[in-house]
Amino acid sequence: MAEQTKKWRIVAVRRLSEAQLEALSEVAEVDYFEDVDESNHADFMTALSKAHGLIGGKLELNEAMLAEAPALQVVSTISVGYDHLPLGALNRRGILLCNTPDVLTETTADTAFALIMATQRRLVELANMVREGGWRAHIGAEHFGVDVHSKTLGIVGAGRIGAAIARRGALGFGMPILYTASSSKPALEQHLGAQRRELNDLLDEADIVCISVPYNDDTHHLIDAHALARMKPTAALINIARGKVVDEPALIEALRSGGIRAAGLDVFVEEPLPSNSPLTAMDNVVTTPHIGSATHETREAMAQLAVDNLLGALIGCEPINAVNVNVWRRSASDDKET
Secondary structure, eight states, X not given: OOOOOOSEEEEEESSOOHHHHHHHHTTEEXXXXXXXXXXXXXXXXXXXXXXXXXXXXXXXXXXXXXXXXXXXXXXXXXXXXXXXXXXXXXHHHTOEEEOOOSTXXXXXXXXXXXXXXXXXXXXXXXXXXXXXXXOOSOOOGGGOOOOOTXXXXXXXXXXXXXXXXXXXXXXXHOOOEEEEOSSOOHHHHHHHOOEEOOHHHHHHHOSEEEEOOOOSTTTTTSBOHHHHHHSOTTOEEEEOSOGGGBOHHHHHHHHHHTSSSEEEESOOSSSSOOTTOGGGGOTTEEEOSSOTTOSHHHHHHHHHHHHHHHHHHHHTOOOSSBTTHHHHHHHHHHHHHO
């Protein structure tokens, strides 16, 4: 008996395991790309032109590409952030966008706290000193770091990840917690003693400022030269959000001039970070290559959630995590009326 023709076509890019690809292949024709670059972009577009679903990490998609994909119904990104995707165009086309929050919350909060510890205790700088043979005598005050416990931690954006960072600081290190948010967070205030502040007040008071907001027009350069000037000269800035939330040249100047003491950065305006960036040569900066969710367990869970989102949406179930869920509901309503 000939194999039954599959109803859907799916384009998959990066980060999917063999088991996840097999699950997709059971219900759809799947075109899988380990990566998409100039050498195979034409093949990718040919596949996309027939696809009902698109899934992957670091998806490159724009309005012109969408115009070449008339059958596309669902885009499932293996990420929480979706600023790299054209949400307005997806909405206009009625294409559902799904993402993967929750599963990376704790891992990303771990990364933030690793950066806090590294900047406060100068871990990378001093580890490099030992590796390079520079430890020849007992260390003196010129090598001392700064305590983490009991310092005031300011969380800019108290969503899931921001709240997880706050829990680590308050419960693990006895840190007073300040936070910014569009509305009060009673759970944080009740269980952690957190206090809500306007951004400028938080910057004035915090010893460590941790950025955990989504990137959009409102948060572009939220931390600019003016904001940095409000911070204590002894303060550290931690960014695990998106590079463009921070005015990078202004940050470099503040670090050079002593406007702030240190920075721990997992995200940058340009990624990968250029090797000639001044940030790579600063002893008071810890840079990591966007590793917020980069553990085996978390990346597997993110990919699985993206698969579940995609398959659920294609078969008509309300997705677990939809960015523009009204698109799905409108489509479902239209189907009932017809």
